[in-house]
Each structure stands twice: as structure tokens, then as C-alpha cells.
Amino acid sequence: MNYPETLAWIHGTERFGSRLGLGRMGRLLHRMGDPHLKVPYIHVAGTNGKGSTTTMIASVLTAGGFKTGKFISPFILEFRERMQIDGEMIPEETLAALATRLRPIAEEFKAAGDPPTEFELVTVLGLTWFAESGCDIAVLEVGLGGRLDATNIIPAPLVAVITRVDYDHTAILGDTLAAIAGEKCGIIKRGSTVVCYPDQEEEALDVIRRRAAEEGDPLRLPDRTQLTILSADLSGNRICYKGQEVFIPLSGPHQVLNALTALEALEALSGTRFALSPASIAAGLAATRFPARLELLRQVPPVLVDGAHNPNGGHALCDALKALGLHNLTAVVGMLRDKDCLPVLRMMGPYCARMIVTTVPNPRSTPAEEFAELARQVCRDVTICPNCEEAARLALSTAGEQGVLVFGSLYLASAVRPVLIAELQKN
Structure with a gap:
């Protein structure tokens, strides 16, 4: 082979x-x-x-x-x-x-x-x-x-x-x-x-x-x-x-x-x-390098990619954002159906001015439309964008000075990380 x-x-x-x-x-x-x-x-x-x-x-x-x-x-x-x-x-x-x-x-x-x-x-x-x-x-x-x-x-x-x-x-x-x-x-x-x-x-x-x-x-x-x-x-x-x-x-x-x-x-x-x-x-x-673990793709405004997908990961991400003074972020988020989604979203809500919800490229994903119902419980500004690559581009183009955060799944991080890098290299 x-x-x-x-x-x-x-x-x-x-x-x-x-x-x-x-x-x-x-x-x-x-x-x-x-x-x-x-x-x-x-x-x-x-x-x-x-x-x-x-x-x-x-x-x-x-x-x-x-x-x-x-x-x-x-x-x-x-x-x-x-x-x-x-x-x-x-x-x-x-x-x-x-x-x-x-x-x-x-x-x-x-x-x-x-x-x-x-x-x-x-x-x-x-x-x-x-x-x-x-x-x-x-x-x-x-x-x-x-x-x-x-x-x-x-x-x-x-x-x-x-x-x-x-x-x-x-x-x-x-x-x-x-x-x-x-x-x-x-x-x-x-x-x-x-x-x-x-x-x-x-x-x-x-x-x-x-x-x-x-x-x-x-x-x-x-x-x-x-x-x-x-x-x-x-x-x-x-x-x-x-x-x-x-x-x-x-x-x-x-x-x-x-x-x-x-x-x-x-x-x-x-x-x-x-x-x-x-x-x-x-x-x-x-020398340690590990992608998608609160990975910084751009310093100013920040573009961060993290794989947080359960309550403990959510706590860790929130602690990091608080310690780093980051808030009012535009989030690209999607999660798998078998994850405890709402507690993670509730933790992240105070740090996100906007959530662009998407479908994770995995058979176990929660569809974006369904996931949006959960996101609306914690964030006033929710946009549905089922295609995760389009969601990443939308976030970059509309986030302004506060920055972009990707979280919810390592599968999502894997899919959007190269898109974000390619878009950032254009500018």
C-alpha cells in the first residue's frame, strides 16, 4: 500500500x-x-x-x-x-x-x-x-x-x-x-x-x-x-x-x-x-510545541485556538483567559453530541461577546442549528455557520480588536487552524 x-x-x-x-x-x-x-x-x-x-x-x-x-x-x-x-x-x-x-x-x-x-x-x-x-x-x-x-x-x-x-x-x-x-x-x-x-x-x-x-x-x-x-x-x-x-x-x-x-x-x-x-x-x-492548546496564532488582536471540550477543560480555559485579561472575544465553537456542552458554554459565556456556532467535522457532532439553542442560553449574539471553515473566516473578518477564540473540540481545532493560519498570512 x-x-x-x-x-x-x-x-x-x-x-x-x-x-x-x-x-x-x-x-x-x-x-x-x-x-x-x-x-x-x-x-x-x-x-x-x-x-x-x-x-x-x-x-x-x-x-x-x-x-x-x-x-x-x-x-x-x-x-x-x-x-x-x-x-x-x-x-x-x-x-x-x-x-x-x-x-x-x-x-x-x-x-x-x-x-x-x-x-x-x-x-x-x-x-x-x-x-x-x-x-x-x-x-x-x-x-x-x-x-x-x-x-x-x-x-x-x-x-x-x-x-x-x-x-x-x-x-x-x-x-x-x-x-x-x-x-x-x-x-x-x-x-x-x-x-x-x-x-x-x-x-x-x-x-x-x-x-x-x-x-x-x-x-x-x-x-x-x-x-x-x-x-x-x-x-x-x-x-x-x-x-x-x-x-x-x-x-x-x-x-x-x-x-x-x-x-x-x-x-x-x-x-x-x-x-x-x-x-x-x-x-x-x-522546546515543547503542542498545537491547539491555547495556541496563539496572532498576538494583536489575539487569535487563539484551544481544544477545551469538557467542564474541566472549560475551567482551565476560563482561568487562562481571566489571568491573561482577555474578554469580549468572538468565539468559533462547536462540540460533539456526547459532550457535556451546556456547562462548558456557561463557563465561556462571560468571555465571549459573540459566538459563531458551527458543526464539528465529525459524525458525532452536534449540528450547528441544534447547538445554537444551547449557545443562546449564555450569549446574546449567536450566529449559525454550519461550515466550520467559513465560520473561522467570518470570525476573523468581524472580530475587531478584541480577538478570536476557537474552542469546543480538538476536531474543530484541527479543521479551522490551517484556515486561520492561511487567512492571517494574507494580511
Whole structure:
């Protein structure tokens, strides 16, 4: 297969499997030579912040001279973002060659009535590439949950990281923080060090503590008393933590907490061959790049793109806008039907003079006309523009001096980000 054929094959598979469990993943990987057993890992689960935390950790390991794989989802710019080594996406020809090897195995499983899911195939491809490329270490972001996620086929990671746990995917993970945390804690295995986000709700933290104790694993929590925020603006956050000054080029107070989580995970490696110098830590954090996480596309007037899509993400975005003194924004917003839309909109209402509601380019999207009824409950000026690219252009042309904000879905951010960049480059 060539690269376009590879994408068509991957996206043409089922999103959800007929059987729960990791047995199918184990069998697929065994047929590919058990690549998941050949690389040490850091595994990152959580509701919010896991992508940013994964990216910070991987960037620092690369700066430290280690060949570092990174596995994340979803992608923002293009599919190959999902698997990277030292910040470089998998080459098209490499992905196509790996998929050509995997496809007949997957077809064999399908013929036997046990077809792999899309995420399982992508995970197998990523793990195989990391192993066959000779990665020193890989940082894996969980796709959904943790316990039954395809990435959890790996043996005990060096570090199991739990970022902020909140309500999302409740139909699958459970409707209490304890239940959701229990699923996330499925990545905690005997022989790891567990690192937890610093502002975890007590209900979730109790579950994390208990699971770490059951596995006999040490639990590390960032120490907020050793944090000083030196500066914070749209370019990012400069902080001092445990006596070391670092710059995080991701804006918003929530990214400070994600950075503390990443720093604790990296400190947990100090007794291993992956020990890192202060210079590597500072350089790696400063080099972190992660699109659509309160990403600044233009400084004045500001144009911001964020993937906030649940109440916790909404809180983080609001805290950032408040800290940065941003208000009266023109928002381009759309959300998926299975998200808790109204609470997010209520949080964002005070910061938005106008909402241009659109349809997210995803089968699970709430149609713009239906979403507008929710938006009108929190904002007086609501415009319906079902085509998200047109919505982005409309926002840029009418926002004035207060600026533009995109939020509600990473799928929306992925679709409109290139449009915004192209329009800004014209001016």
C-alpha cells in the first residue's frame, strides 16, 4: 500500500471492537514480533492535560539525548502526528510499509470474527515503529480510560502518570470520579513509579493512592509549596520549581500544573539510565510545541485556538483567559453530541461577546442549528455557520480588536487552524 491507501485502510476499520480486553492486541503484536516488549515506557493517562504532559516529557527526553518515541491522539494537523520520534512524524513511506505488513494479519483476524479496531491498528503501528527504530524510550498517551486501552498492552512502565481526572466519556468509564479514576489507574502496574497531577480531586486521589499501594509502587505528588510563577502571558509561563527556573511555551495556569506533573515524572527517572540534567530539562521544556492548546496564532488582536471540550477543560480555559485579561472575544465553537456542552458554554459565556456556532467535522457532532439553542442560553449574539471553515473566516473578518477564540473540540481545532493560519498570512 502507498500512504493514501494506508490512511483509507486505517480509517475504514471499526472504531470500537466487538470484544473488550487486551487479548486481541497481544495476539496482533505477537504476530509483529512483540515490539511492545523491546522498549521502556512512560505511560500517561487522565481526562485532561495528558497530551500536553506527554509532549513535555518527550521533549525533555529528546533534549537529554535519548531517542524518544511519542504516541498521542487525536492529531491536529495530520495523521502522522500520532507517532513521532524526537519530534519528527513517522515518514509516509515507513507508515505505509508497516501497514502493508500488518494488513494481512488484521484481515486474518477479521475473517475469524475478531476484527481489530482502528485505535488498535494505530497503536500496533506506533509500537512497532518505536521498537524497530531503536528508540531508547517511548512516552505513550492513553487513548481512552486506561485499563482496557490498547496502549495498556505494554509491561510495567518506568513511570505511570495520572493527569487531571474529571468527568468525560461517562457512558464508558463510569459516572463517578472514583469509577473514572479506577479505569485510569489500570495503567499502574507493579514495578512502576506513579506520578499524580497536583490538584487532583480527593475522590480520585484516594483511588490513585490505593492502587499504587496495592501494586507496591511509590506515589509522587508535585509540591506546590516549591513553585514560584515568575511570569505568565500569551507566550507561556516562566516558573521556578524546586530551585530550577524553566520556561513553558504553553499558556494558561493549567499548563503550569501539567508541567509540574511532567517534572515529577522526569525526576522519577533520576535513579535510572534516563537521568536528566537541569540544562536538558530547561531546554526540553522550552522546546515543547503542542498545537491547539491555547495556541496563539496572532498576538494583536489575539487569535487563539484551544481544544477545551469538557467542564474541566472549560475551567482551565476560563482561568487562562481571566489571568491573561482577555474578554469580549468572538468565539468559533462547536462540540460533539456526547459532550457535556451546556456547562462548558456557561463557563465561556462571560468571555465571549459573540459566538459563531458551527458543526464539528465529525459524525458525532452536534449540528450547528441544534447547538445554537444551547449557545443562546449564555450569549446574546449567536450566529449559525454550519461550515466550520467559513465560520473561522467570518470570525476573523468581524472580530475587531478584541480577538478570536476557537474552542469546543480538538476536531474543530484541527479543521479551522490551517484556515486561520492561511487567512492571517494574507494580511
